[in-house]
Amino acid sequence: MQETVHVSLGDRSYDVEIGPDLIATAGARIAPLLSRPRVSVLTDETVAGLHLDALRDGLSAAGIEMSSLALPPGETTKRWPQFERAVEWLLAEKVERRDIVVALGGGVIGDLAGFAAAVLRRGVRFVQIPTSLLAQVDSSVGGKTGINAPQGKNLIGAFHQPSLVLADTAILNSLPPRDFLAGYGEVVKYGLLGDAAFFDWLEQNGPALAQGDMAARVQAVTRSVQMKADIVARDETEQGDRALLNLGHTFCHALESATGYGPRLLHGEGVAIGCALAFELSSRLGLCAQEDPSRVRAHLRAMGMKTDLADIEGDLPDADALLDLMAQDKKVIDGQLRFILARGIGDAFVTSDVPRDGVRKLLQDALAAR
Ligand code: GLY
Numbered sequence: 001m002q003e004t005v006h007v008s009l010g011d012r013s014y015d016v017e018i019g020p021d022l023i024a025t026a027g028a029r030i031a032p033l034l035s036r037p038r039v040s041v042l043t044d045e046t047v048a049g050l051h052l053d054a055l056r057d058g059l060s061a062a063g064i065e066m067s068s069l070a071l072p073p074g075e076t077t078k079r080w081p082q083f084e085r086a087v088e089w090l091l092a093e094k095v096e097r098r099d100i101v102v103a104l105g106g107g108v109i110g111d112l113a114g115f116a117a118a119v120l121r122r123g124v125r126f127v128q129i130p131t132s133l134l135a136q137v138d139s140s141v142g143g144k145t146g147i148n149a150p151q152g153k154n155l156i157g158a159f160h161q162p163s164l165v166l167a168d169t170a171i172l173n174s175l176p177p178r179d180f181l182a183g184y185g186e187v188v189k190y191g192l193l194g195d196a197a198f199f200d201w202l203e204q205n206g207p208a209l210a211q212g213d214m215a216a217r218v219q220a221v222t223r224s225v226q227m228k229a230d231i232v233a234r235d236e237t238e239q240g241d242r243a244l245l246n247l248g249h250t251f252c253h254a255l256e257s258a259t260g261y262g263p264r265l266l267h268g269e270g271v272a273i274g275c276a277l278a279f280e281l282s283s284r285l286g287l288c289a290q291e292d293p294s295r296v297r298a299h300l301r302a303m304g305m306k307t308d309l310a311d312i313e314g315d316l317p318d319a320d321a322l323l324d325l326m327a328q329d330k331k332v333i334d335g336q337l338r339f340i341l342a343r344g345i346g347d348a349f350v351t352s353d354v355p356r357d358g359v360r361k362l363l364q365d366a367l368a369a370r
Contacts, residue, residue, distance in 0.1 A: 001019050001020060001214065001215060001218055002017065002018065002019030002022070002218075003017075003018045003019060003218060003222040004016065004017050004018070005018065005222060005225045005226050005229050006229070007141065007142075007161070007229040007232060007233065008229070008233045009161060009232070009233060009236060012143075012161045014161060014162060014163050014164055014165065015164060015165070016140075016141055016165040016167060016225050016229070017029065017164070017165070017166050017167065018136075018167045018169065018218055018221050018222050018225065019167075019168070019169060019218055020168065020169050020170035020214050020218070021168060021170050022166045022167070022168040023051065023054050023055055023058050023129065023166070023168045023170075023171065024054065024057070024058045024061075025058060025061070026055055026058035026059055026129065026166060027058050027059040027060065027061050027062025027063070027064045028061070028062045029164065029166060030059070030062075030064065030100065030102070030127055030164065031062045031064065033100055033125065033127070033163050033164060034064065034099075034100060035098040035099070036098075036099070037062075037063050037064045037065060038064060038065040038066070038067070038099070039059065039064060039065075039066055039067075039099070039100050039101070039102050039127075040066075040067050040068070040069075040089075040090055040093045040095050040099070040100075040101050040102070041055065041066055041067070041068040041069070041101075041102040041103075041104050042068075042069055042071065042086055042090075042101065042102070042103055042104070042105070042109060042112070042113040042116065043068060043069070043070050043071070043103075043104040043105050043109055044070060044071050044072065044073040044074075044077065044105050044106075044108065044109050045070045045071070045072060045073055046073040047070075047073070047104055047105045047106070047109070047131050048068065048070040048104075050131075050174050051104065051131060051171060051174070052068060052070070052104065055102075055104055055129065066102075067093055068104075069085075069086060069089045071085070071086065071109070071112070073108075074108070075108060075148070075261050075262075077108055077109075077112065078108050078111060078112055078146075078147045078148045079147055079148055080147065082112065083112055083115065083116065083147050086112060086113065086116045087116050087119065087120060090116060090120050091120070095120060095121075095124060096121070096124075097121050097123075097124055098124075099124060099125075100124070100125050100126060100127055100163065101113060101116065101117045101120070101124060101125070101126040101127075102126065102127045102129060103117075103126060103127070103128050103129065103130075103140075103162075104129045104131065105129075105130075105131055105132075105135070106130065106131055106132035106134065106135045106139075107130075107132065107134055107135045107138075107139035107140075107267070110128050110130055110135050110139050110140050110145075111139060111144070111145050111146055111147065111154070111157070112145075112147055113126060113145075114126055114128070114143070114144075114145030114146075114160055114162065115145040115146050115147060115156075115157050115158060115160070117145075117160060118145055118157075118158040118160035119158070123160065125162075125163040126160075126162050126163065127162055127163055127164045127165070127166065128140035128141075128162045128164070128165040128166070129165075129166045129168065130165065130167055131168075131171050131174075132172075132175060132179060132183055133172055133175065133179075133180055133182075133183025133184060133186075133187070133221075133268075134179075134182060134183035134185075134186050134267065134268050135183075136167040136169070136172070136183070136221050136225070137183065137186050137187055137190070137220075137221055137224035137225060137228070138186045138224075138228065138245075140162070140165050140167070141162075141165055141225055141228050141229065141232070142161075142228055142229075142232040142236075142242075142245075143159045143160055143161035143162070143232070143236065144157065144159065145157050145158055145159070145160050146158065152257075152328055153253070153256075153261070159236065159237055167221055167225070169214060169217045169218050169221060170214070172217060173212065177210075178266065179266065180210065181210065181268070181269075181303060181304065181305050182266040182267065182268030182269050182272075183268050184206070184209075184210065184268065184272075184303060184305065185248075185268035185269060185270075185271040185272035185275070185300075185305065186224070186268055186271055187202065187220050187221075187224050188202060188206075188272065188275065188296075188299065188300065189245075189247050189248060189271055189275055190223065190224045190227045190228070191345070191346065192247060192248075192275055192279070192296065192342065192345055192346065192348065193227075193244050193245070193247045193340070193342075193346070193348040194227055194231075194244065194346055194347075194348065195223070195227060195346050196344070196345045196346030196347070197346070198223050198227075198346075199299075199345050199346060201219075201223075202220070202299065203299050203302075205219075205220070206299065206302070206303050207302070207303065210303060210304075228245065231244060231245060240350075241350075243338065243340065243350045244340055244348050244349075244350060246340055247274075247275055247278060247340040247342075247348050248270075248271045248272070248273070248274030248275035248276075248277070248278050248340070249271060249274060249340075250274065250278075250326055250337065250338070250339055250340070251270070251273065251274035251277045251278065251326070252267065252270035252271050252273065252274035253270075253325070253326070253328070254322045254323075254325035254326045254328075255270045255273065255274070255309075255312065255316075255322070256270050257325045257328070258316055258317050258321075258322065258325060259312060259314070259316075264312060264313060264314060265306075265312055269305065269306040269311075272300050272305050272306060272307065273306055273307060273308065273309065273311070273312075275296060275300075276293060276296050276297050276300060276307055276308065277362065277366065278339065278340060278341060278342065279292050279293040279296045279342055279345075280293040280362060280366075281339070281341060281354070281358065281359065281362050282341040282342045282343070284358060284361075284362060285341065285354070285358060287341055287342065287343055288342050288343055288344045288345075288347075289344065292342070292344060292345055295345065296345070308366060308369065309363075309366040309367055309369070309370055310366075310369055310370045316367060316370070318364075318367065319360045319361075319363035319364045319367060320360065322363050323356065323359060323360060323363070326359075336352040337352065337354065337356075337359075338350055338351065338352050339351055339352075339354045339359075341354070
C-alpha cells in the first residue's frame, strides 16, 4: 500500500512517497541523497515525543546518524527568534552544503525548516516528513517555505523545493480528531477546485477515511498530492494557476486574523468555511448551480467539520472589518482582491472581478445567521 507522486520541476524534481510506516524505512529512502551518513532533524517538542525515536531507529537501520533540535509546538514558533535558533543550531551542527536537513513535523516545522535550509550556506537540501494531514497534502509539497512577520503570515520566506517527501499515513493515527479533520479541509479543497469525481469519492469514503481506513487515507493523500504536484509543475512560483490552491483562503485568512491564529479556528477549519463561502459567493454571482454550495456544506457537516461562521465561537468583526482583513491578503494586486470562485464542483478559477458589495452582503448574511 505505497504510492509515489513525482513532482516534475527539472533538476529540482522529487518524489513524494505515501503510505503507512514509511518512517521505519526512512534511512533506506534518504540514504541515496546523502554524501555522508548523518542528518540534522528539526522538529517540535510534541512530535519529538511521539515520533523521534521511530525516526532515529528508521535512520540507524540504514547506518545513518541523527542529531535533532525540538522547537516549541505552535504557530508562534514560526517567527524570527526560533528561526534564528534553528539556523544557528544547524551551523553549530556543522551542516555542510551537501548534507540534508530533515523537517519532522506539521506545517510550522516544515515551513521553518525549509526556510532554514533555503538560507543556510545559501541553500542546503532538505527532506520533509510531514506528520499532520494538512502538511502531507499541502504544505510539505511545492517548496513554499517561510516564517510569519508581525505584519502577517508567511511574509518572510523563499521558494525552496524539498529533495524528498515521506508522507507516512500511519503517523496520522496520532493526530487529535480535530487536527485530522482540519487537514481534511485541505483534502476537500482539491476535489472542489479541480476534480469532481474526487469530491464524489470523498462524499462516499470521507467517513471511513476519518475513522482510520488506511487504504482510503493513502488514496486521498495521493490524489491530493498528485493534484498539487501537477499545479506546482505548471506554475511553481504562483504567477497564475497555483493561486487555485488558495480556494477558500481569502476568507480563511481574514477569519484566522480575526480569531488570532489560535485554537478558536485552525487553518484547515478556516479553509473549509472559506470553501463553503466561495461556493456561496459563486452561486450568488450566477457562476455555479444553487445546489453546489448546499452540497459542499452537506459534506463538511457530514464529516463533523466547521462549515459556517456560526461554528466559530466568540465574537467576530463586522462585514466591513472582515473585508479590510481580506485586503491584507498576499493575493491582493494593485489593491484588487483576488478570489478563487467556481463554475461548479471541480471547476475553480481565479478572478479579480468580484463586486465588493456582493462580498459584503455575503458576509453580512453569514454573520446574521450566527
Ligand atoms: N498552500 C498553497 C500553495 O502551496 O501554493
